[in-house]
Amino acid sequence: MGVDIASIVETKPAALEDFSGKIVAIDGYNTLYQFLAIIRQSDGTLLMDSRGRVTSHLSGLFYRTANFLETGIKPVFVFDGEPYPQKRRTIEGRIAVKEKAMEEWKKALEEGDMERAKSKAQQTSHLTREMVSQAKQLLGYMGIPCIDAPRDGEAQASYLVRRGDAHYSGSQDFDSLLFGSPALVRNLAISGKRKLPRKNEYVDIKPEAISLQEVLQKHGLTWEQLVDIGILVGTDFNEGVRGIGAKKALKLIKEFGSIEKVIEAKKIEVPGYEETRKIFLQPDVTQDYSLKWSLPDTEKIVDMLCEEFGFSEERVRKALGFVETRKIQGMQTSLDQFF
Amino acid sequence: MLNAKVKAETLKEVVELLHTLVDEVKMNFGKEGLGVKAVDPSHVAMIELSLTKSSFEEYKSSGMELAIELEKLKEVLKLARPGEIVKLSFDEDKNKLIVEIASFRRFIPLLDIGSISDAKVPSLTHSAKAVIDLEALRQGIRGTESVSSHLTIEIKPDVFKLEGESEQDKVEMMLYKEKGEVEIEAKEPAKSMYALDYFSNVVKAISSAQKVTLNIGKDYPLKMEFAFAGGNGTAKFLLAPRMPDSI
Numbered sequence: 001m002g003v004d005i006a007s008i009v010e011t012k013p014a015a016l017e018d019f020s021g022k023i024v025a026i027d028g029y030n031t032l033y034q035f036l037a038i039i040r041q042s043d044g045t046l047l048m049d050s051r052g053r054v055t056s057h058l059s060g061l062f063y064r065t066a067n068f069l070e071t072g073i074k075p076v077f078v079f080d081g082e083p084y085p086q087k088r089r090t091i092e093g094r095i096a097v098k099e100k101a102m103e104e105w106k107k108a109l110e111e112g113d114m115e116r117a118k119s120k121a122q123q124t125s126h127l128t129r130e131m132v133s134q135a136k137q138l139l140g141y142m143g144i145p146c147i148d149a150p151r152d153g154e155a156q157a158s159y160l161v162r163r164g165d166a167h168y169s170g171s172q173d174f175d176s177l178l179f180g181s182p183a184l185v186r187n188l189a190i191s192g193k194r195k196l197p198r199k200n201e202y203v204d205i206k207p208e209a210i211s212l213q214e215v216l217q218k219h220g221l222t223w224e225q226l227v228d229i230g231i232l233v234g235t236d237f238n239e240g241v242r243g244i245g246a247k248k249a250l251k252l253i254k255e256f257g258s259i260e261k262v263i264e265a266k267k268i269e270v271p272g273y274e275e276t277r278k279i280f281l282q283p284d285v286t287q288d289y290s291l292k293w294s295l296p297d298t299e300k301i302v303d304m305l306c307e308e309f310g311f312s313e314e315r316v317r318k319a320l321g322f323v324e325t326r327k328i329q330g331m332q333t334s335l336d337q338f339f
Numbered sequence: 340m341l342n343a344k345v346k347a348e349t350l351k352e353v354v355e356l357l358h359t360l361v362d363e364v365k366m367n368f369g370k371e372g373l374g375v376k377a378v379d380p381s382h383v384a385m386i387e388l389s390l391t392k393s394s395f396e397e398y399k400s401s402g403m404e405l406a407i408e409l410e411k412l413k414e415v416l417k418l419a420r421p422g423e424i425v426k427l428s429f430d431e432d433k434n435k436l437i438v439e440i441a442s443f444r445r446f447i448p449l450l451d452i453g454s455i456s457d458a459k460v461p462s463l464t465h466s467a468k469a470v471i472d473l474e475a476l477r478q479g480i481r482g483t484e485s486v487s488s489h490l491t492i493e494i495k496p497d498v499f500k501l502e503g504e505s506e507q508d509k510v511e512m513m514l515y516k517e518k519g520e521v522e523i524e525a526k527e528p529a530k531s532m533y534a535l536d537y538f539s540n541v542v543k544a545i546s547s548a549q550k551v552t553l554n555i556g557k558d559y560p561l562k563m564e565f566a567f568a569g570g571n572g573t574a575k576f577l578l579a580p581r582m583p584d585s586i
Contacts, residue, residue: 328504329489330532330581334382338461338560338579 002154002173003230005246009174009215011208016191019168019207020072021334023291024185025157027171028079028146029127031189032135034172035060036125038190043114044105044121049310057131058138058309064189065142066296066319072331074293076145076166079132080153084279086237086272087152098124141301143294147286152236155179155283165291168209177212178230178280180223184210219250227280228259231273238276241268295323341368341429344397345390347419347440349568352546353388354416356574358409359540360384365455366407368400368429378458384537385458385577394571396424403429405436406450412438415445461577465554465562467494467525471514473548473565479512480539486510489581490538492555493530494523499553503535531555532581541576548574558582 039056040046047056068075083091101123108117136146149156154173158181160166168185169176176184186208216226232249234240244252256262259273298320305311353375357364360379367374372392378385392398415438419425426439435446483490483503487510493500499521501512514520538561545551548565555561563576 327583328506330583332383332534332581333579335378335385335461335560335577335579336382338463339459 002171002175003178003235004233005174005177005226005230007246008219008229008250009177009210010218011186011210013206014185014209016067016071016073016188016207018209019185019188021074021337022167023074023076023165024068024168024170024188025076025078025147025160025166026189027154027157027169027173027176028077028132028135029153030171030173031077032057032061032127032131033125034190035064036127037122040118040121042118043109044118049308053309054131055309055311057127057135058305059311060189061135061138062142062301062305062311062316063319065139065144066322068188069142069144069296070322075170076147076160076291077135077139078147078149078153078157078160079136081149081151084151084237084284086275086279089239090236098126138301138304141304142296145289145291145293147289150286151284152179152279155279156285157181159283159285160289174210175230175235177210177215178227178235179283180212180280182212184212186210219254221250221253224277224281225253225258227277228262228273229253230280231259231270231276232262235276235280237279238270238272241270295326296320298323340399340401341403341427342397342399343368343373343395343427344424345395345427346568347416347423347425348421348546349390349394349572350412350425351416351419352544352567353390353572354409354413355544355546356386356388356541358413359537359544360386362410363406363408363450363455365404365452365457367404368402370400370402372398376458376460379537383534383579384541385460386541387458387460387575387577388572389574390568390572394568404452405429406452406455407436407447408450411445411447412436415440415443415447418443461560463554463560463562463577464556465529465559466527466556467529468523468552468554469494469499469514469525470522470550470552471499471520473542473545473551475512475514475520476551476553477542480535480542482510482512484535484539487535489532489534491530491532492553492561493528494525494553494555495528496523496525499523529555529557529559531558531561532583533561533578534581538578545574 035057039060046054047059049055101120105117105120105124108120139146154171154175157169158176158179161169161181161183168183169181170185170188172186187205188207191205191207229249231238232241232244233246252262256265259270263270302313302316305316306313357377361377364375364377373390375388419440423440428437430437434449436449438445479501486508487503487505491502497516499514503510516523547567551563551565553563558580560580561578565574567574
């Protein structure tokens with residue numbers, strides 16, 4: 001999912017605390033999908049309440065976001081709107097993958113292969129409209145702003161950073177860079193200890209910061225050229241060229257300068273590259289949003305999570321313990337905020 | 340070329356004030372005097388000090404910026420007796436600051452200028468100002484420290500108020516304009532909350548001022564100004580506020 005340009009992008013490991021005081025525009029769908037993939041029982045089953053409703057997304061969103069707030073990170077969640085017609089193919093492809101993974105999950109369960117079952121189950125994650133509206137309701141009670149993007153959430157998140165309304169865009173995908181976000185942070189929502197699939201090993205996943213300027217400078221590229229590289233590799237909006245990965249695409253664009261010149265020199269076809277380029281360089285975004293944070297409303301959150309979805313009240317209240325202290329002590333600002 | 344002679348207590352005060360925020364500073368020995376700016380690593384507090392030529396017994400500089408480890412300077416200054424004069428000079432070949440007290444000399448190796456970033460001073464407009472006795476402020480801060488790690492300053496046209504609060508305890512100090520306890524200039528009432536650690540340390544490090552001027556706004560940085568070294572030195576301390584009910 002998203003454009004695979006990891007091999008030409010340098011990432012800097014960071015700590016969660018490094019983002020204290022920073023506004024991060026988080027790709028809502030991307031993050032909720034990750035919670036659905038990761039927060040599962042050992043056989044791959046999602047967390048559910050007593051009525052059989054999925055709660056993995058709420059659990060991830062609540063504990064993680066509470067942790068952000070306690071650290072001093074100011075998140076704003078940006079949700080996808082109507083997908084670009086070009087993204088349909090990607091979405092259909094994802095549905096096919098999920099159906100296949102569902103079959104394989106069942107088979108693995110029958111064979112008693114729990115490791116495989118869990119890893120297949122993770123690929124079946126399906127985010128419903130209802131889950132998204134539950135997530136937005138919870139974010140509202142947590143005092144966190146949400147923005148509905150006209151089209152792509154990651155494009156809107158990048159726009160916030162470009163306008164200076166946010167310091168970072170937050171997503172697992174590199175698409176933000178193509179959308180021109182000056183600074184991207186990955187792994188923010190999933191940092192911590194994670195078990196490696198099919199191995200009895202754990203890795204410590206750390207947030208990673210990526211600067212667009214540094215990526216461009218390192219390779220001597222313009223933003224437009226980075227977009228061209230992404231298009232050759234393939235994005236959510238175009239298929240890319242068979243046999244061209246990020247390193248090869250970088251070499252081609254460095255040598256010829258643009259997709260047009262690559263097409264001319266290498267006699268290849270890049271279907272839909274002009275439209276795709278337009279999506280990244282001039283995305284559909286809105287200026288109609290307001291960013292206001294307030295302290296979480298503990299009682300409303302307890303009502304929703306504990307009364308309605310059966311979360312442990314003790315754990316929920318503990319995660320919100322910082323709210324009372326914050327009310328008395330306030331939050332330390334930095335002089336940089338007053339320039 | 341640098342040749343500066345100054346009373347040990349004046350230099351001590353400069354070093355003590357700076358050392359509340361940083362361990363290393365860039366001191367700018369300009370042609371007309373000494374200027375230093377320092378910001379703490381998290382950019383919560385800043386100090387800007389200047390000593391005019393006339394606050395020195397003797398002062399000559401071709402204009403230079405020297406990066407110094409404060410602890411080393413502090414150690415030498417401990418040797419000085421009250422009223423003793425300290426002489427500062429610069430050994431360009433060996434890149435050392437030479438500090439002389441009577442017949443004693445210490446050669447302090449200088450740091451790389453580029454290793455200390457420049458402190459940018461925010462441009463602030465404060466809506467309320469109060470001039471109070473340093474002793475009153477000290478008392479208020481000391482009293483607040485025993486119940487809380489932060490305090491609230493409120494300035495109204497007729498009264499200056501310090502307040503500290505924890506879950507159980509509360510302290511307050513009021514100074515009234517009418518009683519001549521404070522001078523106030525306030526267009527509108529202003530109130531802001533500040534962490535005590537830096538504030539308290541800086542106030543403790545002031546040794547030669549009688550009065551301090553506190554400028555605040557509504558949830559806005561504090562600017563504390565005071566004169567030292569017999570009125571020839573001026574100091575400015577900035578402190579970012581804590582935002583109540585904020586995430």
